Amino acid sequence: MIFQAIIHIQNYKYLDSEYFFIIDYRGKYLNHIDNKLIGNSAYKADNIKPEAVKEIIAKAKNNSAGFITYTQTNKPGTKEPAVKTSYVLGVDNWQWIIGKGFYKEDVNKIIEKEEQLINQRLRENLKKLILFTLVLTVVLLLISFYMSAFLKRKFKKYRLQIEKNLEKLTKQQEILAQQSKLAAIGTMIGNIAHQWRQPLSLISTIATGMKLKKEMQDLDEKELFENLDKINDTTQYLSKTIDDFRNFFNSNKVKKEFSVKEAFKNCLNLISVQFKNNDIELIENIEDIKIYGVQTELIQVLINILNNSRDELIKIKDQRRLIFIEAKEEENHLLITIKDNARGVDESIIEHLFEPYFTTKHQSQGTGIGLYMSEQIIVRQLRGSISMKNCEYDFENKHYKGALTIIKLHLYK
Numbered sequence: 001m002i003f004q005a006i007i008h009i010q011n012y013k014y015l016d017s018e019y020f021f022i023i024d025y026r027g028k029y030l031n032h033i034d035n036k037l038i039g040n041s042a043y044k045a046d047n048i049k050p051e052a053v054k055e056i057i058a059k060a061k062n063n064s065a066g067f068i069t070y071t072q073t074n075k076p077g078t079k080e081p082a083v084k085t086s087y088v089l090g091v092d093n094w095q096w097i098i099g100k101g102f103y104k105e106d107v108n109k110i111i112e113k114e115e116q117l118i119n120q121r122l123r124e125n126l127k128k129l130i131l132f133t134l135v136l137t138v139v140l141l142l143i144s145f146y147m148s149a150f151l152k153r154k155f156k157k158y159r160l161q162i163e164k165n166l167e168k169l170t171k172q173q174e175i176l177a178q179q180s181k182l183a184a185i186g187t188m189i190g191n192i193a194h195q196w197r198q199p200l201s202l203i204s205t206i207a208t209g210m211k212l213k214k215e216m217q218d219l220d221e222k223e224l225f226e227n228l229d230k231i232n233d234t235t236q237y238l239s240k241t242i243d244d245f246r247n248f249f250n251s252n253k254v255k256k257e258f259s260v261k262e263a264f265k266n267c268l269n270l271i272s273v274q275f276k277n278n279d280i281e282l283i284e285n286i287e288d289i290k291i292y293g294v295q296t297e298l299i300q301v302l303i304n305i306l307n308n309s310r311d312e313l314i315k316i317k318d319q320r321r322l323i324f325i326e327a328k329e330e331e332n333h334l335l336i337t338i339k340d341n342a343r344g345v346d347e348s349i350i351e352h353l354f355e356p357y358f359t360t361k362h363q364s365q366g367t368g369i370g371l372y373m374s375e376q377i378i379v380r381q382l383r384g385s386i387s388m389k390n391c392e393y394d395f396e397n398k399h400y401k402g403a404l405t406i407i408k409l410h411l412y413k
Contacts, residue, residue: 019032019033019076019100020098020099020100021033021086021098021099021100022096022097022098022099023042023053023056023057023096023097023099024094024095024096024097025057025061025095025096025097026041026095027041027042027043027053027057028040028041028042029041029042029045030096033076034047034076046073046074047072047073047074047076048070048072048073049070049071049073051070052068052070052071055068055070056068056070056086056088056097056099057097059088059090060088060089060090060097060099061090061092062090062092063090063091063092064090065087065088065089065090066087066088067085067086067087067088068085068086068088069083069084069085069086070083070084070086071083071084072084072103075103082103082104082105083103083104083105084101084102084103084104085101085102085104086099086100086101086102087099087100087101203231203234203235206227206230206231207231209227210224210227254294255292255293255294256292256293257290257291257292258290258291258293258295259288259289259290260286260287260288260289260290260291260298260327260334260336261286261287261288261289261327262295263295263298263299263302264284264286264302264325264327266295266299267299267302267303267306268282270299270303271303271306271307271310274310275306275310275323278310278313278314278321279321280310280313280321280322280323281320281321281322281323282323282325283322283323283324283325284325284326285324285325285326285327285328286325286326286327287327287328287329289327289328289329289334289411291334291382291409291411293381293382293409294381297377297381297382298377298382300373300374300377301374301377301378301386301407302338304371304373304374305338305371305374305405306323306338308371309323309338309340309342309402309403310323312340312342312343312403313340313341313342315342316341316342316343319341319398319400320341321341321342322340322341322395322400323338323339323340324337324338324339324340324395325337325338326338326339329411332410332411333408333409333410333411334407334408334409334410334411335406335407335408336406336407336408336409337404337405337406337407338404338405338407339391339393339402339403339404339405340402340403341395341400341401341402342402342403343401343402344390344391344401344402344403345388345390345403347390350388350389350390353371353388354371354372354374354375354386354388355372371388374386378407378409382409383409383410384407384408384409384410385407385408386405386406386407386408387405387406388403388404388405388406389403389404389406390402390403390404391403391404
């Protein structure tokens with residue numbers, strides 16, 4: 001049995017320097033790729049040092065197994081010293097040690113060869129990656145050029161559309177401004193009529209009285225001069241009224257510093273008669289503050305707001321008709337508040353009051369552009385803000401509800 005095993009192992013075909021070696025526990029070679037060593041003691045062989053043989057025998061005894069690394073003095077095929085690692089297995093029944101090993105330089109060659117293959121594959125993959133990157137870059141460039149041209153056409157189309165819309169919006173703004181101006185002219189003509197009615201009636205009465213007394217030869221010189229002075233004073237008043245209205249419609253839009261108190265004074269000179277005729281009390285608390293802008297623009301806004309309050313107060317029959325006007329400086333801003341007691345605005349429509357053509361009045365009484373143009377003037381021309389809300393307050397031991405308009409303008413110092 002043992003002899004047959006040895007014969008079988010000796011007839012095994014090895015590749016290159018591969019082989020199984022067998023030694024017994026006494027160190028005698030039973031099999032080796034070098035036939036001259038078979039039957040001889042490994043301790044006396046010139047291919048391995050005695051110390052290595054002892055270590056192999058010690059590792060394999062008692063059916064043990066394991067790796068051992070040593071220097072083989074002459075490697076088969078080259079006869080050169082080489083570091084070898086062998087796996088040895090002890091077979092106690094037969095007192096054998098079977099071993100098979102590999103040389104470090106062979107492993108290094110395999111590693112080097114594999115490294116070369118890996119490097120070659122890396123270079124090939126790198127070339128493919130570079131080629132793919134170039135192709136992808138070209139594709140992305142083509143896509144970007146296409147998208148750029150596409151977006152350019154779209155933006156051009158949108159720009160033209162925006163320009164058309166802006167042009168259309170500008171025309172609409174001009175139309176609204178013209179309508180607002182015409183509405184203001186209509187209101188001012190009504191104010192002129194109210195302002196002139198009493199003075200003209202006075203002139204007519206004086207002239208008729210003078211004529212009657214002249215016919216009756218009862219007109220003395222003193223009374224004549226007194227009546228002429230009254231007529232002159234009245235015509236001077238009418239002339240001043242015309243100047244006030246002419247200044248309001250003055251097309252000069254040069255911005256300059258002006259007094260808010262003076263602006264309110266000019267505003268009330270234009271509209272106060274209608275308020276007095278309708279028993280509307282104006283309660284003022286106006287500080288003398290300077291702001292920069294066009295005075296007539298602010299006056300136009302104030303007239304729109306005050307006229308709206310007047311129109312609502314005329315409907316009130318069972319209480320005093322009050323409008324509170326306040327202008328003060330607050331945190332580097334001019335704060336103007338106009339408050340009435342006309343019982344407020346319906347909460348469902350209050351957010352729409354500054355929209356164009358929105359009105360709560362009958363078609364014959366309003367166009368719905370007064371508050372819209374007021375907001376445009378405050379926001380665009382005077383760089384401020386305007387808002388309206390309902391409020392409740394007490395005045396002289398009575399509780400009232402009304403609309404509160406708030407105008408906030410920045411003070412440049």
